[in-house]
Amino acid sequence: MRKLWPLPEQRLLAEQLRLLYGNVGASVIPALLLAALLVYTLQNDVNRSALLAWAAGVIVSKLYAFADARRRLADGIAPGQERRLVLHLTVLHAVDGAAWGALAWVALGSTTMTGSIMVLAVLTGILGSSMSLLAPVLPTFLAFSLALIVLAISWLWQSGDTSYRALSLTGLLYVVSLAGQARNSNLAALAAIKLRFENLDLMKAEEEARRSAEYANLAKTKFLAAASHDLRQPIHAQGLFLDVLARSGLTAHQDEVLASARSAWQASSDMLNTLLDFSRIEAGVVQPHPQPFDLQGLLNQIENDLAPLADAKGLFYRSRETALTVESDERLVEMVLRNLVSNAIRYTERGGVLVACRRRGASVQVEVWDTGIGIAAADQREIFREFHQLGNPERDRNKGLGLGLAIAQGLAGALDLRLSLSSRPGRGSVFRIVLPVVPSGTVAGAMTGTAGALATPPHAAEALPPGLRVLVIDDDQSILAGMAQLLESWGCACDTASSLSEALALATRAAPAWTPSVIISDYRLREQQTGAQAIAALRAALGRHVPALVITGDTAPERLREAMATGDPLLHKPVKPEQLYQALFNLTKEETYQ
Incomplete structure (x- = not known):
């Protein structure tokens, strides 16, 4: 038995049991009707009592099997219970098979030839139908069929009739054939169950992988946010002190060293601003403000700023003229194009970069062509992932952080613009972004050439109001010292506080004779305050x-x-002194100071 039907693992066996229990209900009503029909057709004065007793036995057996199946399906199959249930079902269906096999002893010797043919036909049909119903748990079919056939052929054999004995051997062969078919049906059902579990396991693995990826992405975001904040503090303070130092009397050599220090500071600041831009896109706080603007003015500004980078590498830089006016957020579109052009220059060693515009009906396709390393088809989706870089295994700082294309794609999504890529390895790439065109002459107050990060104001030429009193709140002492020196060099009176309670004491100690004209506060303060x-x-x-x-x-x-x-106006560390100056001027230009 074990060789014919080796028991599968528990969860597969449990599913086979559920399948069999579900099949039991389909056989109850036909069996009851068939038993009643046989009693009605075969009964006579000789066999009436025995036939009624047989029918009662079959009915009780079927009703018990049905009730047992309903209970098992309702209660469920507990782990470790499977093999005991297989034994239980095997015994139960062996009894059922014996009940049907007993029909031969009850009716064959006491009915007409037509009745005998009917009995044999019914037993043959019962065996055939039981194969499809009981095959999910093969031992139950073997027990049922053997019990039935043994009782049936034992009567045929003991009758002494040569024809009946030959018929008994035919019955044995029939059961053997059915056993083979039942085994095949069992294997097919088992394969289907295995496939379903494999699909479920695959879905669970995919779900687990998705959750792991989400957790890893969240952990990465939190780490970057924490690391970025901690890095911004000293770099912000460094920028303040460097600006104060630049205003003091320095020798030519000191000026040269200061320029190098400011260049290094600028590189660090730019990297942090790139992280900030990406974080702002992820946070969903980038709010586009579309309006018409002159596309050529924007392309000229990008060429003026980035063409020197191409010249330094011996590359040509071309930007074809266009007279089109488009409608979008100029500041964000500029960031997209700057990232695309910078990326093209960074990954091109020979040839150059071309920026071109192609009119397509009511839109214009701005294209950035390069003759760089190109991108394989398999990598063309991956390069838009954050921190993903091609051809930079050593993580060369001069090749950026791998965020440029992720930022470009994020901004294009925020602007509801389509960004696409065509590339061939070794032949170069072309990035395309599609902008809506508006009739020329509709530019209304749009500003062109707003270079830099997401919110970089120009340096203010106007002077700050005289007697400006500033209260600075920050829990970093180096930043407080740098801010105080910088503000005082601009002619401001400055007081500093490292906490809210200290700030309240400073602001109110001499009120109303002395109160701050402007408050500059870090967002994250001590004691979980903002x-x-x-x-x-x-x-x-x-x-x-x-x-x-x-x-x-x-x-x-x-x-x-x-x-x-x-x-309130928001600036991001490290803040350039000219940004701070402009922000203060904008805050105070409408105020009147006593």
């Missing part, structure tokens, strides 16, 4: 609205959303 809370508390304590500026080094998406929601 710059928004500090500004609100100071305004409440002073009893008036004080212009305020929030500075943050956070790049975590949720922190960016919180900081943006304050309603």
Whole structure:
């Protein structure tokens, strides 16, 4: 038996049992009707009592099997219970088979030839139908068929009739044939069950992999946000001190060293700003403001800024003229194109870069061509993933962080623009972005050439109001010292605080004779407080609205959303001195100071 039907693993066996239990219900009503029909057809004065007793036995057997199946399906099959249930079902269906086989002893010797043929036909049909019903658990079919055939052929053999004995041997061959078919049916059902479990396991593995990827991505985002914040603090302070140093009297050699230091600071700042841009896209705080603008002016600005990079590598840089006016957020479109052009220059060693525009009905296709290394088809989707770089296994800092194309794609999505790529390895690449065209002459106050990060204001030429009093709140002492020196070099009176309680004491100690004209606060303060809370508390304590500026080094998406929601102007560390100056001028230009 074990060789004919080796028991599969528990979960497969449990499914086979459920399949058999589900089949039991389909055989109950036909069996009851057939038993009643046989009693009605075969009964006579000789066999009536025995036939009624037989029918009662078959009915009881079927009803018990049906009730048992319903209970098992309702309660479920507990792990470790499978083999015991196989034994239980084998015994149960052996009894059922014996009940049907007993029909030969009850009816064959006491009925007409027509009745005998009917009995043999019914037993043959019962054996055939049981094969499809019981094959999921093969021992149950073998027990049922053997019990039935043994009782049936034992009567045929003991009758002494040569024809009946030959018929008994035919019955044995029939059962052997059915056993082979039942085994094949069992294997087919088992294969289907295995396939279903494999599919479920694959789905679970995919779900687990997706969850792991999401967890890893979340952990990466949190790590980058924390690392970015901690790096921004000293780099922000460094920029402040370098600007103060630049205003002091330096020798020519010192000026040269300072220029190198500022160049290194700028490189670090640019990398952090790239991380910030990516974080802002992920946080969903990039809000496009579409308006018509002159496309050629934007292309000229990008060429003026980036063509020197191509010249330094011995590459040509061409930008074809266009007179088209498009409608989108010029600042964000510029970031997309700058990333595409910078990427093209970075990965091109010979030849050059071409920026061209092709009119396509109501839109224009801006194309950035290069003769660089090209991108294989298998990598063309991957290069838009963050931190993914081709041809930079040594992670050369001069080749960036691998965020340029991820930022370009994220901004294109925010602008609802289509960004596409065509490339051949060794032949170069072309990136295309499609912009909607508007009739020429509809440019309304659009500004061209706003280079840099997502929110980089130009340096303010106007002077700050005289007597400007600034209260700076930050829990980093180096930043407080740098801000104080920088603001004082601009003619501002400056006071500093490292916490909200200290800021409240400073702002109110001499009120109303001395109160801050402007508050500059870091967003993340001590004691789990934020710059928004500090500004609100100071305004409440002073009893008036004080212009305020929030500075943050956070790049975590949720922190960016919180900081943006304050309603006060927001700058991101490391802040360039000219950015800070412009922000202060914008805050104070409508204020009157006593």
